[in-house]
Amino acid sequence: MEKARENLQLTQQESEAVSQLSVPSHLPNVDSSFYEHFCLRGIRVDRVEPGVIVCSFRVPPRLIDKTGKLATGAIINFVDEVGGAVAHVEGLPVAANVSVDMSISFHSTAHADDELEITSKLLGRKGGYTGTVVVLRNKATGELIAEGRHSLFGRHASKM
Numbered sequence: 001m002e003k004a005r006e007n008l009q010l011t012q013q014e015s016e017a018v019s020q021l022s023v024p025s026h027l028p029n030v031d032s033s034f035y036e037h038f039c040l041r042g043i044r045v046d047r048v049e050p051g052v053i054v055c056s057f058r059v060p061p062r063l064i065d066k067t068g069k070l071a072t073g074a075i076i077n078f079v080d081e082v083g084g085a086v087a088h089v090e091g092l093p094v095a096a097n098v099s100v101d102m103s104i105s106f107h108s109t110a111h112a113d114d115e116l117e118i119t120s121k122l123l124g125r126k127g128g129y130t131g132t133v134v135v136l137r138n139k140a141t142g143e144l145i146a147e148g149r150h151s152l153f154g155r156h157a158s159k160m
Helices: 001-008 012-019 034-040 072-087
Strands: 045-048 052-058 097-107 115-126 131-136 144-153
Touching: 052 072, 072 097, 072 115, 072 131, 072 144
Parallel strands: none
Antiparallel strands: 045 052, 052 115, 097 144, 115 131, 131 144
16 A cells, blocks of 8 residues: 555656646637647547558657656557547547447557557447457557557447
């Protein structure tokens, strides 16, 4: 328990940095929320094909943990967001699907300014369920950072 408490303590520098954050509110007619601005800013879509999305992302210092590595929460976020994007059904709201299961294998890590390639593939659909796989690689070395399987559910209108 003591080890967990130590890991959660902020240094003076971290405390000052947090106190200086400007957090814009999410208001009607505002294009992005704090979450989108903080976590998703910088993702570039390189290629879109039926069932495949390939993105690039340069790891910013804001997503680095205390050990100097890309935070595991950021990796989980990429699996959720990019996996959800490839599962999107044209003509339905983006929020039409909800995540019901994610399984992520962490193979390596990334550091600030590493360029990542994030590839999401649609595995299939059955009823309201959709399965995707998301792979994060270091773009320069090809090293596998993480691989995630993502299941989503959406109640889609019948086409009949």
